[in-house]
Amino acid sequence: MCGRFSLVEAMIDLQAYYQFEMRDDFGYTPNQNLAPSQHAAAVVQLNGKRYPATFRWGLIPPFAKDDKIGFKTFNARSETVSEKPSFREAFKSKRCLIPATSFYEWKKTGETKQPFEITRQDGDPLTFAGLWESWRNGEELIRSCTILTTEPNELMSDIHNRMPVILERSSFDQWLNPDESKASLQQLLKPCPSDLITADEISGKRFKKSRSSS
16 A cells, blocks of 8 residues: 655655656645645656656546545555556556655554554665556646555565555666566566665654555
8 A cells, every 4th residue: 555655755756856847837846745736746758758747646437427436446456457447458458657746555464553654775766666547527627646555565565565666767768668568567567675764753743644555
């Protein structure tokens, strides 16, 4: 699961790290506690170049009757993403990178839930494997996204039974390449090494109640 995350990096640092071309219409506001239905920054590839984008978090497939489905589709299970109707078309051609400074997960012990903040040990941004879609309702156009999840690595297994798919910089081109094969993409959808990340206990007062995962 990935139900809350932060992105507080400076724009100049994001541009340098992800090597994207700036767009005049791109708006970015750092957010310490980003939740489903809010807008998340992402990186997409168009005509061989990377660009920043902003998507509503919670993917709305083109066939949706309304936008409420997004509250159930902010995560996509990597094991079935290429088969599920809500995600399979986006998996073919609308893949993106979703940057994060950290993500949050809650460990349940009895009746209590202890939140953890997970970051990269080297201080670089986390990069989630994402998908995006466009949904139109009359004159309204919403572009939305989802974060892929996988089984937990050894570190995360003590906290939760799912974790986001975290991509390394060496995999960015492969994930964004529209001509990449399904088999090649599936090889990326696995837990990152435990020593890539660290998890720290934090105060639960920083959060509202977390939504359930997909």
